[in-house]
Amino acid sequence: MNFLAHLWLAEQAGAPLAGAILGDFIRGRVLLGLPDEHGRSLEQGHRDLPAALARSILLHRRIDISTDHHARVRAAMAGFEPGARRYAGILLDLIYDHLLARNWPQFSAESLSDFAARAAQDVAQAGAWFEQAGSHAPSAWRFRRLLLSYRSARGIDRAIARTATRLRKPQGLLDAARGWPQQLNRATDDLAPLLADLTLASRRFMLETPLPGAIGRAADYSELP
Numbered sequence: 001m002n003f004l005a006h007l008w009l010a011e012q013a014g015a016p017l018a019g020a021i022l023g024d025f026i027r028g029r030v031l032l033g034l035p036d037e038h039g040r041s042l043e044q045g046h047r048d049l050p051a052a053l054a055r056s057i058l059l060h061r062r063i064d065i066s067t068d069h070h071a072r073v074r075a076a077m078a079g080f081e082p083g084a085r086r087y088a089g090i091l092l093d094l095i096y097d098h099l100l101a102r103n104w105p106q107f108s109a110e111s112l113s114d115f116a117a118r119a120a121q122d123v124a125q126a127g128a129w130f131e132q133a134g135s136h137a138p139s140a141w142r143f144r145r146l147l148l149s150y151r152s153a154r155g156i157d158r159a160i161a162r163t164a165t166r167l168r169k170p171q172g173l174l175d176a177a178r179g180w181p182q183q184l185n186r187a188t189d190d191l192a193p194l195l196a197d198l199t200l201a202s203r204r205f206m207l208e209t210p211l212p213g214a215i216g217r218a219a220d221y222s223e224l225p
Contacts, residue, residue, distance in 0.1 A: 001067050001198070002097040002159075004147050007119045008107065009063055009195070010056060013202035017119045018126035019056020023064075025133040030054050049129065051211050059205055066201045067093075072190040079186065084176030090163060091173075091180055094156050095187045096194070101150040103188075107195065113148065120144035153181060 010020035077088040120143040127137025149155030164170035
């Protein structure tokens with residue numbers, strides 16, 4: 001799952017949206033410990049990170065693991081040519097975001113434009129945590145534009161090119177990405193069931209990982225489909 005799908009899943013799980021993106025930037029151990037009087041977690045690699053945001057980052061990591069092990073994703077990866085298969089995960093993440101953006105009304109009553117603006121604002125407000133992770137504070141306007149760009153094939157081409165620049169051997173990804181639209185038919189069939197399974201996994205994670213000091217009943221899995 002790439003940025004848009006991670007944001008959508010965080011929304012379904014009731015997690016802070018900024019954590020859905022910070023999960024790609026915060027490295028190292030993130031633990032939920034007892035909060036101080038400001039609600040900050042005292043026991044984690046990033047000591048000042050608010051507990052709710054830390055849990056959202058951990059949710060991001062759980063989603064990545066669940067995606068990598070999902071039967072539909074594994075089958076889709078096997079459909080790539082052997083030389084391209086090592087990059088299949090990166091490409092599928094972007095393809096799923098492309099399909100989610102194109103079919104957004106199937107998954108949300110809120111317009112993609114409004115959701116992107118709201119998510120971008122949340123992410124921009126967490127700019128200090130991106131800087132702590134060694135990145136730049138995101139611009140709300142630029143991030144919104146990025147999310148909306150996933151609707152077009154050209155936007156995905158640009159995303160692939162940007163991703164390639166971060167790899168040690170960028171040409172490998174660029175070669176593997178040739179003809180990526182050929183994967184769309186299968187990925188279209190996979191998207192809704194994949195998102196349904198990841199939503200369930202995300203909500204289970206939130207029930208299994210309460211915030212430190214939270215008062216409430218034990219997790220009730222009967223509420224989940």
